[in-house]
Amino acid sequence: MDSKATFRQILAVGELRAIWFAELQSILGDQVARVALSVLVFQRTGSATWPALTYALTYLPDLIGGPLLGGLADRYPRRAVMVCSDVVRALLVAVLAVPGIPLPVLAAVLVVVQLANAPFTAAQAAVLPSVLSGDRYVLGQSLLKITNQIGQLAGFALGGAVIAAIGPGRGLALDAVTFAVSAIVLRLGVRARSATGAAGPATSTLRRLSAGAGTIWRDRRLRALVGLAWLAGFVIVPEGLAVPYAAEIGGGAVTAGLLLAAHPAGIVLGVFVLGRLVRPEIRLRLVGALALGAIVPLAAFWFRPSLPYAAGLLVLSGMCAAYQVTASTTFMRLVPDTERGQAFGLAGSGLIAVQGIGLIAGGLLVGVLGSPATTVSVIALAGLVVAVPATRAWRHVAPPHPL
Template sequence: MRTRRLPGRHRRDLERQATYGEVIAIREFRALWYGQSLSLLGDQLAQVALAVLVYDRTGSALATASVYALTYLPSILGGPLLAGLADRFARRGVMLVCDLVRAALVAVMALPGVPFPVLCALVFFVVLLSAPFSAARAALLPEILEGDRYVAGSALQNMTNQAVQMLGFAAGGAMIATMGPYRALALDAATFLASALILVIGVRRRPAASGGDGAKPSMWAMTRAGARLVFGDRKLRTLVLFAWLCGFYILPEGLAAPYAAKLYTGTLPVPVITGLLMAAMPMGTVLGAFVFSRFVSPSGRLRMMGWLAMLSCLPLIVTAMRPPLAVVLVAWVVSGIGGAYQLAANAAFVQRVPAERRGQAFGLVHAGLMAAQGIGILAGGLAAERLGPEPVVALAGVMGVTCAAVLAMIWTESREEGTAARGGAQAPA
């Protein structure tokens, strides 16, 4: 009995790495890319504007922090339920409706004199609508980009997102000082309208992934079915846990301000140190995503995933020795580079989830991501009150490396089992 081997040309096709140029040449991807980047830039500006606005009105740090916390809560609560809309209805239509409704809500926020409770409610619903929008966009992207183009496109979008976040936070304060928080919120509303226009022009219509015939299941039924799909499959469950590992290595960003105060030596102001710390991991993420997507083969990415996951947390342990700023910055940049493993985990997840259920699956994962980050930052902040930021960041690194090592072993074992199963099932030649 001989096993049938893949033809050499087919193996080369599977290992062929897509270029950024061929991805950018695809019109629909450009539309999603431009729209997402424009909307994200407006959101970063709005976050700064909202913080300034709330603090000016209330003079309360607690109220300001509470409004910021509202940016996590809706995704955690509404993500698993509303993400199913991306499978139930046409995904382009879901994105358009979300953009238009968010534009209207943010426009109301931009009106002077809106009561504080109403402002909080508007923030909640604006963020809530990001769940079906993100799920629809994530589910639509694999239909536009096939094979390794999906990884290249995801890397390009990831790098753009990180760059936009750095630009938005860096320039947000200066812009708000010039135009005021209300005009900044009005600008954010305009970015949602611009995003909707780009989608209408650049993305073609597609039918709903679930089909138009027969009775549609309820949202609760779709949520339960999505949970069974994601957590009932060993490989999918492992990939989801890889994604949620970010709760450990994102934690230091939530402690950047108190950590900066500890690192202050009189040379650089504390706000500047805080900005450098918050920019370090996004910078590493950009570098890692570029190298990982451009110079590592598709199969190599899967082999390296566990090692890079451990690298995303390992450098954080050095903070236990209370090193100077330069060493901390290098460690956090390296941690960001390790976070590039998320590209491989995301691509493997997409390949394993049926196209008609991707929206719900992505929504569940996104809700878990938000929960992992929010809980991680909250727990880290509480611990830092007693222990200080340095040991808390180091402890997050130790816990993250331990979890990553366990997941790496499970992933390697499941891949070997899958390879053996495929080999045994090959037809005789």
């Protein structure tokens, strides 16, 4: 039976400390940069549409980058992939900070910056099982998830003040510095390991994609885990409707901000509780039930709850959504080491895609139903229809013990 690890134990591992610190300061820099880009584009155009489109450009390239570039984490040494990705992003973000850069150039550079995110993320996810084993790996993944969520909250909260103080150009320069620091920390703090797959152009991108998809499809456990992870497409809808829902219950920007913060806060709490207080074998058994639990509270939006109740429902949903950590760590353990980068790229891109589809569906459906509250609950009920068979599939194939 796998013993329960502690945060003190995993932070005693030098390689994990390097990965964690690089992640923390990069996340903070990225959120400040997103605010800076929105402010910069709005100042240049005076339009509310272009900042929104620019913000979307910080997410959409991952849909392409994951499947096409995630496999680099298998073909080349993973530390080298992370360091090179950081160096490329540092140089390109520095270009974004140049005063007066034409907006078409800014958009093109931003797309390339985000494409470079895909191999980094895949390499980081693929190298972590080599750094930590057993329940330490799960807790390490939990630590990174908590760091990511807190970093996003802090980065967005402080980003406006930072940009107001130093300006958008310097804010982007600050983000470039965080990528450079990350590259140095990873280069010095993570041990060099040989590539797990064949390097070079011998294997075509299409063949690698096909092999990664085949690996997932042939294993019922991997298929079930991907299905459970992609339920996030139903859970994300309240985020896209936070502003109109706040207006529906008589609130404004502050109400919307609290609603947006509630779900990530729940995730942080849930990840901590699961990672620190729940035994590994129990976490594995709870994956399906928690996937359902992430959706069920959202159905209660049918009753148009006031801010305290709505925030409580979102916190509860977020706590249950922490199952994603167990699902992702189990997924990575089941995938052969030589294919982890490609498989992670495919599954991760699908996760981004279903979240985008969920946001679009929510935006279209609210135009038909006329009520954000009704829209959230209807999509949640549809999510339960999908989640029940996904949960049953996992129950039939789940390993009896942690891997």
